[in-house]
Amino acid sequence: MEIQSIPDIFQSKIRIAIVSCLLSGSKTFKEVKDLTGATDGNISTHVKKLEAAGVVEVSKLFEKKRPKTTYTLTEKGRGQFEDYVKHLETIISMSKQ
Amino acid sequence: MEERLLKDAVEDISLIKAMIEKTRKSFLGFSKIFIGWGLMYLGVSLLHMIANMHPEATRSFYSDHQLVVYLVPMLLIALAVFIYHKVSKKQPLNGLERHLMVLWGLILLLLMIPIRVELMSEATGAYEYTLVTVNNFSTSMFSLGIALAMTSALTEIKVFKYMATGYMIYGFLFAYFHIGLLDDLSVPVSLIILPGTLLFTGIYLKHYQGRSHGDGDPINS
Numbered sequence: 001m002e003i004q005s006i007p008d009i010f011q012s013k014i015r016i017a018i019v020s021c022l023l024s025g026s027k028t029f030k031e032v033k034d035l036t037g038a039t040d041g042n043i044s045t046h047v048k049k050l051e052a053a054g055v056v057e058v059s060k061l062f063e064k065k066r067p068k069t070t071y072t073l074t075e076k077g078r079g080q081f082e083d084y085v086k087h088l089e090t091i092i093s094m095s096k097q
Numbered sequence: 098m099e100e101r102l103l104k105d106a107v108e109d110i111s112l113i114k115a116m117i118e119k120t121r122k123s124f125l126g127f128s129k130i131f132i133g134w135g136l137m138y139l140g141v142s143l144l145h146m147i148a149n150m151h152p153e154a155t156r157s158f159y160s161d162h163q164l165v166v167y168l169v170p171m172l173l174i175a176l177a178v179f180i181y182h183k184v185s186k187k188q189p190l191n192g193l194e195r196h197l198m199v200l201w202g203l204i205l206l207l208l209m210i211p212i213r214v215e216l217m218s219e220a221t222g223a224y225e226y227t228l229v230t231v232n233n234f235s236t237s238m239f240s241l242g243i244a245l246a247m248t249s250a251l252t253e254i255k256v257f258k259y260m261a262t263g264y265m266i267y268g269f270l271f272a273y274f275h276i277g278l279l280d281d282l283s284v285p286v287s288l289i290i291l292p293g294t295l296l297f298t299g300i301y302l303k304h305y306q307g308r309s310h311g312d313g314d315p316i317n318s
Contacts, residue, residue, distance in 0.1 A: 020113045021119070021120050024120045025191070035119050036116070091103060
């Protein structure tokens with residue numbers, strides 16, 4: 001991965017935070033909000049972008065007549081994120097040389 | 098440009114590490130299970146209290162229905178497992194939560210094991226095994242203290258360490274010394290200590306996440 005070719009999808013701290021908290025498994029909207037500290041609007045906006053890029057899968061169910069939204073990291077998303085983390089580590093290790 | 102790139106890389110790595118650490122220390126599933134178990138044991142304590150208020154009726158009931166002695170622990174285990182599965186189905190437990198579950202599950206099973214001793218039967222003069230009720234307050238306090246100490250070590254939450262110390266000291270003093278106040282308090286304490294510990298631990302961990310934010314706000318800064 002070239003230094004200039006960071007995927008647009010990871011050029012946002014909120015999106016990085018959302019993907020990071022999904023690494024350990026699916027999370028509901030409320031859990032993502034509690035973990036990231038982001039506002040409702042920010043989460044919705046950024047999750048839409050992640051979903052459009054195929055990084056996150058969104059499922060909406062009804063539990064006792066109340067809507068429950070769950071986010072899951074896709075395999076593609078996990079792979080892209082791991083590549084991105086390796087890329088960050090490369091930048092840091094190159095700066096130490 | 099390179100300096101800015103490096104700064105962004107370091108910030109992103111720090112953010113990712115912080116989020117993973119927060120997720121690791123998420124105890125939502127574990128806390129719900131503990132609150133469920135705490136309420137279950139609260140019910141058991143209420144039944145014990147009622148039984149203690151009517152000792153003759155209780156003794157008569159147990160001698161007529163000896164199977165109840167074995168059935169009650171099995172029912173408690175079944176209910177505890179049901180609560181665990183119901184919660185973990187909706188809220189899968191992370192690695193740390195699973196380790197804590199194993200630890201506490203073993204301690205709670207230990208507390209259920211009745212004491213079996215060999216006594217000489219008055220009728221036959223032969224030694225027979227029988228189940229007896231003994232005051233296992235000290236071992237219960239120590240067992241819970243061990244579980245709390247391990248929970249503190251795994252979660253790095255200090256309040257459990259202080260609770261563990263208090264429980265173990267009380268158990269030790271009760272076992273080896275006759276201190277009037279401690280002896281008098283042991284009966285009411287024994288009724289509330291287990292449900293109280295489970296409920297406090299569950300409720301504390303449920304709200305812990307909200308208090309565990311680091312300095313600053315890396316996302317919105």
